[in-house]
Amino acid sequence: MKQALHIFAKDVLRFYPEILASLAITLAFVKFYPQTWGAPVGVRLYSWVPTALVVLVVVSWCVLIARAMHAESLIGDRQFWVTRPYRWWSLLTAKVLFAFAFVVLPFLAAQCLMLHEAKFHPFAYMPGVLFNTAMAVCIIVLPLMLLASITKNFPKMLLGLLFVALYGAALGYTSDLMPANASLSNGSSWWSFVVVVAVMLAVLACQYATRRTLVVRMLVVAAGLVIFGLAVFSTDDGDVDKLYADRQAGGMSGVQVMLQPGDAGGVDFDPDNAKEVELSLPLELSGIEAKTAIMADFVKVAIDGPAGQHWESHWQGTYLKWLPGELDAVVHLKINRKFYERMKAAPVRVKLSLALTKLQAGTVTSVTVPEGEFRTPGGSICSSEEWRLGSLSCRSPLRQPALMLVAARFSRTACGSAARIPGETAPSVAWIGTLDTDPAEFGITPVWDTSVFFQSTSAIGAEAGRYLCPGSPLAFVAYSPVERGQATVSIQASGLEHLTTKMMM
């Protein structure tokens, strides 16, 4: 450890200008980024500055890590330190210490300062702050250290980053070429993440212990190819089937799903996607119990033709919610374009499956909208300036709040208007939050700034309210998952194009 501290001290003395620059950028980020919270996009001059600072912070980390690690480059056979009594683990510890002191700790401090600036007590959210910091280490710091360890200098590292960017682009492009496929964030995806991080750590240690750069580069490329293959060719169908086991033939706890052809249905041809077409199917749900809601997370379809033709999609992600009495919703799913062309006028049997989560309403918290900002039950801080027609601006510490339904009464006239008639309001609802239970969602900023858009629940034809005025009541209803299952709809049609009554081209 003594040697590690000695090398660390040398790096600090040697790279103090870079360290100071990075700290200055981080401070500027802490100072200026909060200006974006709740602000309308593009209103202020230089509105790009805070966003640019996010990029600069990451770039400064990249420079710091590269400078420190390339000071004792592992590539080549001419470095003076190679024939000095360096212990590889001491050298690696020194570099980790450097990254911790000048990347991780400032990031931790920046998060605390920004939480404080957003009026959240940092210590109350320390698990989330630490979780977000750990994610930043795994997603940014560790890959940068690995890249620095297998490159000789900063330009070569930038070249490496370019390859990583090209890899990401190729991954995205290839994924687009593959049939639409959902990804499930569950325990197994966490395990995959942990394995990838462990592999990165092992490869970094291996490079420091052996300096066999060619071998390590080949390991990195091999790992990249494996991840590429898994990301592009594997599906989460099995996991979705397992998580949303189809327990009963009649659907989930009596929930009935029916196809309800209407104006909202149709077929959409995306010129950029020659392989798939998007079907929009209006669905009607019934059997939703009081104080529950149904959320459709995934959807898939199996289509059979008269001559034994068969096509089945993967589970595809969707995001639909139904409350009791709220019947209609449109589900979108992508199907193979060739199969669609073949079967658009042929008799087909379509089996539509939905992976559903039943949500149980819990605590109801009522709030009266004050002047300015107010705290919500999920820990967020929201405001309702008049220019936010039909919406609320909220900022949340480290993650979206737990899933809630917000019911509000919006005034049809501006709050300060003389023509305003007290009580002349219209009901609206909005879903906010997530079922995710992680202590934080990864981000460089620890504060999530979101706009909550309300949907009017007024009777059809009635004018919707647009202004949430001080004194208006707000009700927050917490929802939590109580059951998962599947529901299916079987449809006979004279052709895929006749699944809906109106074609959208």
Place this chain on the structure above:
Amino acid sequence: MSLQIETELLSKRYRKNVALSDVSFSVPAGAVYALVGANGAGKSTLIKLLMNIFPASSGEGIVLGTSLPKIGGKIFESIGYVSENQEMPESMTVGAFLDYVRPFYPRWDRHLETQLVHQFDLPLKRKLKDLSRGMKMKAVLASVLAYRPALIVLDEPFSGLDPLVRDEFIESLLARAAETTIFLSSHDLSEIESFATHVGYLEGGRLLFSEEMATLTARFREVEVTLAEAMTDSAAALLASSVPATWLQTQVTGRVARFVDSQFSAESEQVVAARFPDAVGISVAPMSLRSIFLTIAKAGRASVRTSAGAVA
């Protein structure tokens, strides 16, 4: 006498290119071993294998009792390595560099460091990048000598140095020769002739020989035979093709035959006299190291392989 370096069939290949082939040699403690050879002969490659800067393709080696793959870390507290083209922390001053490397060595001698700084006239406040080549080499040498290593390895240390600096460099090395073993490479024979105790000759990745300097210079002699009558061309050609394999560069010009005997001994003159029965005079002259190596370079290499000393 214990061996500080010992290798057995050490080879290094880069795909199809052979940089070093089956090199076997040893360096006894207290020796000043000079590894010589032309540029590209494989000297730096051999040194880098010995320092485990990169791994050997095959073969084995031991340095200070440690096998080559394990060379690293603590063992470098006893090895001082100086190379002509090392990448140094150029932005450091000489003083900062010495301050930085000092804690790595438990046996660092502060008094000796001060002495070396004075002796080399090192500017402690100048950055390494601002130093001349010679000054930089002296700074690195000071950082190596100050911990009194058991083995000093120098890769082309004199390359590009002016004569004054080179002499200073050699003097400081020789001043510590009694307490250490020195292994150095050079392509300039005159540099090492005055102080090397052992010499190895590398060419095309092969070690042609490795032996004590004294035995090498003792066994090479330039022989000139004066004949009673001039030889005909056909007789000269016949002679050239039938001389012992240890005679190199045999030439006959008129009444004078010249060659280099690479295995000269007390009996050699009798052998020469028997080979040239009409000789009227035989002169035998010792050779400089430079002449020996030029002879070897010009002659067929296989013929100079020898069983004398530590063998290639």
